[in-house]
Amino acid sequence: MNASWVKLLPGFIRARLESRHGLQAIIGNTGWLFADKILRMGAGLIVSVWIARYLGPEQYGLWNFAIAFAALFGAFAALGLDNVVVRELVKNPARQNELLGSAFALKLAASLCMLIMAIAAISIARSGETFTLWLVAISAAGYVFLSINVIDFYFQAKVQSKFTVIAVNGAFAIATVAKIALLLIEAPLIAFVWAGSVETALSAIFLLAAYRINRQDIRKWRFRAEVAVELLKDGWPLILSGLAIMIYMRIDQIMIGQMLGDKEVGLFSAAARISEVWYFIPVAVVSSVFPSVIAAKQLEEALYLRRLQRLYNLMVGISLAIAIPTTIFSGWIINLLFGANYIQAAGTLSIHIWGGIFVFLWVACGQWYLNENLQRIAFLMALLGILVKLGLNYVMIPAYGIEGAAMATVISLVVATYIFDFIHRKTRGMFWMKTRSIFFILDYKSWRNLC
Known part of the structure; x- marks a missing residue:
């Protein structure tokens, strides 16, 4: 059966898509991902620009320095598991609970270690700058909540990204309203940093709700050491690769800030x-x-x-x-x-x-x-x-x-x-x-x- 949105397309396009259900699923899934990113791009860019104008180049720069510094360690918390877990879920859907449970435990442990490492590193890099230390610590704390994002792997494997989109955008909408309120009351920089971490926490809560709505239960997740080792074995080059990519993406701001x-x-x-x-x-x-x-x-x-x-x-x-x-x-x-x-x-x-x-x-x-x-x-x-x-x-x-x-x-x-x-x-x-x-x-x- 054709997807409902196909009948809304012009005839010459509809003719190419009718009965091609695999292609329809791909386009539909991509559409949800695009809707998610376009919404976040539009609203996020507007609010980000507003904050940048409000803070001015120097404070906006300090904020971005803190985000970049935390992100370097956040890449380690991902453990390179994203694509590996999705691949395994597609190949072996019966192993869903042990794959998600093991991946969650690994990511949670890594994110807690990352938080400690980030605080220690900024204490050395900018010794005596207590305010900068707090900015980095709050930014890094948000990565702990990203552990629950293993639920997104499940939705990716099922080509059902709309649930992730709805969950993440719900958190984004609340955080955006909060940031606008902070702008209107002329809040200090640290309040905006807190808003970013709260958004991550809300995303985790809404993903849990979406998982439950799909009649899935995280209480069925199981950690298995052999599965964890298997995931790390496949993912460790991607851990290093992901860390390398994040260093690559963020090292500019850190070097510019220091130089x-x-x-x-x-x-x-x-x-x-x-x-x-x-x-x-x-x-x-x-x-x-x-x-x-x-x-x-x-x-x-x-x-x-x-x-x-x-x-x-x-x-x-x-x-x-x-x-x-x-x-x-x-x-x-x-x-x-x-x-x-x-x-x-x-x-x-x-x-x-x-x-x-x-x-x-x-x-x-x-x-x-x-x-x-x-x-x-x-x-x-x-x-x-x-x-x-x-x-x-x-x-x-x-x-x-x-x-x-x-x-x-x-x-x-x-x-x-x-x-x-x-x-x-x-x-x-x-x-x-x-x-x-x-x-x-x-x-x-x-x-x-x-x-």
């Missing part, structure tokens, strides 16, 4: 906020589309690679459609959103936005690495990106300021997510596929084949 100051962190964060707000697109698309790519591998290798190539082409096409106008109108965008106090971030935005092409490809290719059991190579790729970025930041931030940090971001992304594939023989095929996707915009037939 230039909190105001410069605020300016850079304004530009990065606009660039990174689009990163939900590849995550939403890939999480819904990639199961069909995996299924194609069971049928025919050539079909598998064709679908993967189309995915890469789509990623590049979307990212270019974002990067070109953002570069042209960067000054106008910064002034409109953040105001004159942040206008120095315009040049940074026009550079930073081009990293999106390789982030989009990275997200798509990351699933290929997992499906081909190349997690160790994925970690080496991420490690290379960090080393290149650290080296470039060390040289370019003192020389070119926050624009130097943006240039370091783009160059290191090119090296890690594109050139690296050519270096390693097992991934060289991906290099040529990515090359075709980068130049596919010149080929009209490639555009037609996306449909």
Whole structure:
């Protein structure tokens, strides 16, 4: 039976989708993910901009420094289990309770360790700055509640992301109203940090409710040591890879804060906020589309690679459609959103936005690495990106300021997510596929084949 929304489509599109129930499920699931992210992107960006204007570059920079610092340790708390657990749930649905129970116990223990490590590290990095320590501690505490997000793995495996969307957006809506109230009463910075952690706690509560509504019971979860070891064995390269990615994404703000100051962190964060707000697109698309790519591998290798190539082409096409106008109108965008106090971030935005092409490809290719059991190579790729970025930041931030940090971001992304594939023989095929996707915009037939 066709999904109810299919009949609302134009006839020529409906004809392509009727009776293709697998494709309808993918599109429907992607639609929910997009609705989630668009709502959060729109409302979240508006409130974030309002807060940035209210706090000013320096306090906004300190807030982002604290978030970035906590996020470095938060990546460890994820334990690289996300895709591994989803994969195992798809393969072995009968093991649901032991997989979710073991994953939850692992993530909870890791998040508590992470909280202690984050507090210890900030005490050393910014010795004597008690206020900064509190900001980091509160931000890091939110990651403890993310342990319950293993419920989302269940919904991903069932291609029922709408339940996660409803739960997370319920918490987001409450937190957004709270932040607006804080703005209206002119609350201090620390109140906004607390609001962020409360949002995470509410998300956990609502996910539990959604799980219960689906006639599932967390009391049936069971921790099994052998399952935990199995998950960690598959996930440990992704732990390192996830940690490497988070270091890669956040090290700019930390290095800028230590080398230039909190105001410069605020300016850079304004530009990065606009660039990174689009990163939900590849995550939403890939999480819904990639199961069909995996299924194609069971049928025919050539079909598998064709679908993967189309995915890469789509990623590049979307990212270019974002990067070109953002570069042209960067000054106008910064002034409109953040105001004159942040206008120095315009040049940074026009550079930073081009990293999106390789982030989009990275997200798509990351699933290929997992499906081909190349997690160790994925970690080496991420490690290379960090080393290149650290080296470039060390040289370019003192020389070119926050624009130097943006240039370091783009160059290191090119090296890690594109050139690296050519270096390693097992991934060289991906290099040529990515090359075709980068130049596919010149080929009209490639555009037609996306449909």
